[in-house]
Amino acid sequence: MITAEALTKRYGPKTAVEGLSFTVRPGVVTGFLGPNGAGKSTTMRMILGLDRPTSGSVTVNGRRYADHPAPLHEVGALLEAKAVHTGRSAYHHLLSMAATTGIPTRRVHQVIRMVGLDEVARKRVGGFSLGMGQRLGIATALLGDPATLVLDEPVNGLDPEGVLWIRTLLKSLAAEGRTVFLSSHLMSEMALTAEHLIVVGRGRLIADTSVADFIAGAAPDQVRVRTPDADRLRALLFGPEVRIATEERDVLEVSGVSSDDIGRIAAAHGITLFELVPHRVSLEEAFMESTRDAVEYRVGGPSVGTGATSAGTGPNTRPRTGPRTRGRAA
Amino acid sequence: MSTTITPGTPAPDFAARAAGRGRVTFVRVLRAEWIKLRSLRSTFWVLVAAVFVVIALGLLVTSGTVDRWPDTGAAERARFSAPNASLTGLYLAQLAIGVLGVLVITGEYATGSIRATMSAVPHRLPVLWAKAAVFGAVTFVLMLVTSLIAFLAGQAVLSKEHIDVALGDPGVPRVVVGVALYLAITGILAIGVGAVVRNAAGGIAIVFGLLLVLPQVVQALPTAWQDHITRYLPSEAGQAFTRWHPSADALSPNTGITVFALYAAATLAAAAVLLRRRDA
Structure with missing residues (x-):
């Protein structure tokens, strides 16, 4: 210890x-x-x-x-x-x-x-x-x-x-x-x-x-979906925690919904999927994301925290790693 | 390199072990420093050099003395010190011992091994005392034997002109032992200097400056000052103990060696304060 x-x-x-x-x-x-x-x-x-x-x-x-x-x-x-x-x-x-x-x-x-x-x-x-x-x-x-x-x-x-x-x-x-x-x-x-x-x-x-x-907190996992019925699927997936970006006409980049759920929803509504690819955030990406924030906080806004607040609050506290979706969904 | 973790290694009793065993004691730190000193080639070669110069220079100087003795005037004959002539190598040996003393500690800083050392002995000071004790003792014992050999060999040469002295003659044992003692204290002083500056080049420069340059600088001062200062310089004070005929200007042998030892002690004390205070 x-x-x-x-x-x-x-x-x-x-x-x-x-x-x-x-x-x-x-x-x-x-x-x-x-x-x-x-x-x-x-x-x-x-x-x-x-x-x-x-x-x-x-x-x-x-x-x-x-x-x-x-x-x-x-x-x-x-x-x-x-x-x-x-x-x-x-x-x-x-x-x-x-x-x-x-x-x-x-x-x-x-x-x-x-x-x-x-x-x-x-x-x-x-x-x-x-x-x-x-x-x-x-x-x-x-x-x-x-x-x-x-x-x-x-x-x-x-x-x-x-x-x-x-x-x-x-x-x-x-x-x-x-x-x-x-x-x-x-x-x-x-x-x-x-x-x-x-x-x-x-x-x-x-x-x-x-x-x-740490990985989950730094950035949500994304799922790439390719479907000829993109507009319908987008409407079906819509929700408060869900972000959907479109790169190409028939491709959706979805975060906030697991690939399992997307598959079920598509099946339930008879939507054909060509691709359903979950992309897990690597530790490296999570790390870059977190440390970049630390630098930003140091330069401008409020302090990222002294760390003293986490003292003795138990082994499983994770004081500064809430889900952050900012900057990911465009 | 092929390595595997032995499967089925019995569960370690590391918690219990840490509780009772493996205390760091001064004797153990002494043993560790002894292992370190003897496991470096530089130690071996510098000490061989010191032994060689003491014996060789003693033979050279006594041979030269014997060669010139028939032409030597009465005044010079009266000043001649047979034991010191055979131990002239002291002046070169002090440089070898001084360098090695500095390296004993600065070598650890240069290579980074000081961090391993200090993590093993986090109280730090035992390391400094152990280095000084081990190096001082090794130097003293080795140089005592060397001094004795150089003395006996030199007197054998001088005996051709019947100007040799015996080991049992008054004041002679002090000279023979004094050479070893002076060198041992020089080594400890050098460890102190090395621990203060933590840099080999700087440490060696300071030791040489103290032992060689400082007396020359004082020579340039007004004569009235010289008499008061010279005798208290480290090398002058320490060498007073090694002279068979004490010089009128110098400190008495016992006072001289005490003053020299105090220089070494003060340097070591300064090193100790810094060692505790500084980051390793």
Whole structure:
């Protein structure tokens, strides 16, 4: 369990994180999304006590990271690829980390095998590829068999096999009841790995919600309908929540009605359909939509919210992700 | 690279484990820093260089002394210090140790490994104390052996002119041990400087400036000031402990080494304050 409360970090005049409040629960993989410069890495560094918050606090399992007597057993972290001395071997890096908390050498060999670095463990890290560096970072995170994992861009630089491996690993770790918190800019990967999302933009919280709700909230699904009887169908589908756009004479872009319902209505009235294609909004589209709004709010209108309002209101609150149809139906 | 998650891994007892085991203790941090120090090639090569220059320079200087001794005047003969002649390498070794001390800490900042280190030891200060203790101890032990070898080899050369001294002669053990102690404190001072500036080039420049350039700058000051300032400079104070014949202008050996140790302690204290305050 990671709990951030009104977390704020300023570097001189620049605000990296502002009033960020969220909870990362055990048992599910939680994704941390945001455009570059949104404050993801800064937040992760504050979780690990590397950066001191300007105000607010962040705790792991009820304590500040530094207050845990055995931090590596509590939180495993992958902060950036190769936070390792380039002149040292992977084995000695892990051995020195293990030594700080009395982890036996046996465990060092175990994590090296687990991430598949057996053959290069005695080589200097300076010669490692990005993917090998990531594997070493993951080995470091797993060293203390921690209940909480904080991973900044863990799939960065991994080959497809490595990406699949880490996805399976993270899901199994979460299934064991651990807290898994990872950032990634690869939306498709996040959609496959994470169940819950914390989305930030410009250092502020945009959404704290499940992946499914986030996608649903950002933009409604659309259905493309091609029918020779477009005018009749349009009249039949009409309703307060329904938006219908027409691109071509016999094509309707419908939102607010599921493809199932459109099919039933058409059948009931004997309308021939040539195409009935539901288009699901991808996480990427949802993300672009949400973060674009954050930027707009920052420049002009009212604040998107400090995030403080969501503090402690329970795990399933989704304060700022109501359905938004604006700008979609033309 | 082929990797799989072992299926059927027993359910981890990570919660219970975190509660009782794996406390970060100072002894464990010491062990970690010892592993780090010995697992870098730069450590090995710089220390080999330091050992080599102390022994080699001792042999060179004593050989030269023996060669010229018949032509050496009485005044110079009276000033001659047999133990110090065999330990001339100190002046070069301090540079090697100073560089390595700076690198011990700035290497972590340059590579980003400092973040791994600080996440393992979030209280941070034990890392600084452990680095200073491990590097100081390694330097002291290694340089004590080196100093002894250089001394014995140098005296063997000097014995041709019967101007050698024995290890048991008054004041001689202080010189032999003093060289190792001076170098160990130099190493700790360098770690402190490195931790303050967090940059190898800057740290090395400052250490060299303190040990080499500052005495030269003071030479340019009015003579009346020099006498008051020179003896308190880090290198002058520390080397007072390593001189067999204490110079009249210098601090006494014990005061000198204490002043030098205080410089190192003050630098380390400044580093500690900054380490707690700054983001890693």
